[in-house]
Every structure is written in structure tokens, then in C-alpha cells.
Amino acid sequence: MITFILICSNQLTLLKQRLFYYSNLANNLSKSEIIIIDDGSIDSTSNYVKTHFPKIKYMKNINEEGYINCFNKALDFATNNFIFFIDLHISIKALNLKKEINNMKKNDSFIHIFPITQTYKSKFQTINYTNSEFKFYSTTNPIDYPVISEALIVNKNKLKL
Numbered sequence: 505m506i507t508f509i510l511i512c513s514n515q516l517t518l519l520k521q522r523l524f525y526y527s528n529l530a531n532n533l534s535k536s537e538i539i540i541i542d543d544g545s546i547d548s549t550s551n552y553v554k555t556h557f558p559k560i561k562y563m564k565n566i567n568e569e570g571y572i573n574c575f576n577k578a579l580d581f582a583t584n585n586f587i588f589f590i591d592l593h594i595s596i597k598a599l600n601l602k603k604e605i606n607n608m609k610k611n612d613s614f615i616h617i618f619p620i621t622q623t624y625k626s627k628f629q630t631i632n633y634t635n636s637e638f639k640f641y642s643t644t645n646p647i648d649y650p651v652i653s654e655a656l657i658v659n660k661n662k663l664k665l
Contacts, residue, residue: 505535505601507539507582509579509588510590512545514546515545516552519552537583538557538561539578540562541565543571543574544565563578579660586658588656589658604657
């Protein structure tokens with residue numbers, strides 16, 4: 505049903521706080537999976553994931569490649585049509601992904617972006633995948649781009665188109 509993509513780089517503490525919740529969420533959805541891209545961590549992320557979550561797909565970059573490059577890489581390994589990208593800094597208390605996916609199907613949506621309440625400055629970011637390009641901008645002025653988030657669902661089938 506859905507593939508969770510989590511990117512981490514020396515964020516073992518955040519991963520420990522979030523992974524159990526995401527694992528339970530994925531287990532409650534049929535044919536769901538979690539992919540973790542470890543972007544050059546030097547902490548014990550690898551041991552933690554392999555010991556406590558052996559069913560999770562774990563990939564490690566030898567050198568840090570950056571968040572967007574990791575997303576692009578992970579898309580090729582996702583086996584589901586719906587991809588859930590979530591930054592480990594985002595804390596989710598409750599989420600009905602089945603409902604969100606059904607709404608996307610009903611509305612024939614390509615992407616669903618979850619609003620976040622905290623705004624902060626970040627750099628221009630781009631996701632490239634199969635000749636498609638996405639550009640996400642963030643700003644300290646919410647009027648400029650009011651729907652930027654580090655939590656989103658993408659329909660991979662539409663992404664390929």
C-alpha cells in the first residue's frame with residue numbers, strides 16, 4: 505500500500521523516538537514497507553536498525569549525499585505506488601494513512617502535503633526522479649508558500665508520468 509522513506513544522518517536519538525511508531529503504522533497497512541537511508545552516519549544507526557527492526561530496508565551512504573539525493577535514490581527501491589516522505593524532526597501523534605491514500609485516489613491527486621505549524625528558513629530543495637523535477641521552496645513568510653512541509657505522500661505512478 506505505502507512505502508515510508510526515512511532519511512537520517514547521525515540522528516539515532518530521533519530514529520529511536522520515531523521508528524517504533526512508523527513500524528506499527530506500516531504493520532497495520534497491508535503490503536507496506538519502510539526504507540531507511542542512512543546518509544553517512546558515524547553513530548550506531550546501522551546496528552540499532554538491524555537489531556530491532558530487521559524487516560526494514562536499510563541502506564547506508566558511505567559519504568553524506570544530502571537529503572534530496574537520498575530521496576531520489578530511495579524512490580527506485582520503493583515497491584509501492586504511494587510514498588510517504590517524513591523528516592525525523594517531524595513528530596506525528598496520530599495519522600490515518602489509509603484515509604489519506606483513499607482521499608488521494610478519490611481526488612486523483614498526485615501529491616498530498618501535510619501542513620506543519622513550525623516555520624523556519626531552509627534552502628531551495630529539488631527532487632528529481634525519472635525525468636521529473638520537483639522544486640520545494642520554504643520561506644519565513646507563510647504568505648509566499650503556505651504549503652511547504654517535510655511530510656508528504658506522493659503517488660509514484662503519477663510521478664513516472
